[in-house]
Amino acid sequence: MKSLYSLAVLLLFSCATSAQTTPSKYAESKPRQNVYVELGGNGLAFAGVYETRLKKSADGIGLKMGLGGYTSDFEKVITVPVGMNWLLTKDNKHFFEMGFGATFLHFDAKNDYWSWPSPTDPYPVNIAGLTVTEKNSVIGNFTMGYRRQPADGGIMWGVSVTPQVNNNGFWPVWFGVKFGYSFSRGKSNVQ
Secondary structure, eight states: OOOHHHHHHHHHHHHHHHHSSSSSBBBBBBBBBBEEEEGGGGGGSSEEEEEEESSSSSSSSEEEEEEEEEOSSSSEEEEEEEEEEEEEEEESSSSEEEEEEEEEEEEEEEEHHTTOSOOOOOOSEEEETEOOOSEEEEEEEEEEEEEEEOTTTTEEEEEOOOOOOOOHHHHHOOEEEEEEEEEEEOBSSSS
């Protein structure tokens, strides 16, 4: 499983580096930036995410980082998803998104539930279909999806399939929905 993840990362990285040398048809004066909330996806539950392109355009390679999680009567989960993605488009409105990343996961069991009838360690636990054996762990993820992002900036949204993987297994069916704002940086004079 680790070799499959490594191969996918290497393939995406090699495609991305070659794409960075190709000029974009949708050049902007500064890199496009997005802020959105994501339900499911790389944050596993709920996350606020900041994303920026690496070159001055609306498409191409970008980096993203978020903070999310959830809490209940029995547990508290904090996630920090980070990743790299590649946006492809033909019309600067409809985008195909693919990427990879990792999510730092902090799982804290509330003792009232997990220790009944006797005090025990709650691990392993199942989170998003994956077995987690420690309080702090890292989950690898992939992203493939559709994004609607206005050419001149504005409300953006997207849906994606985000398979998750860790040292205990692979969860191929996980989905994400995002909604937020895309900040256009003006059209570049260089085409």
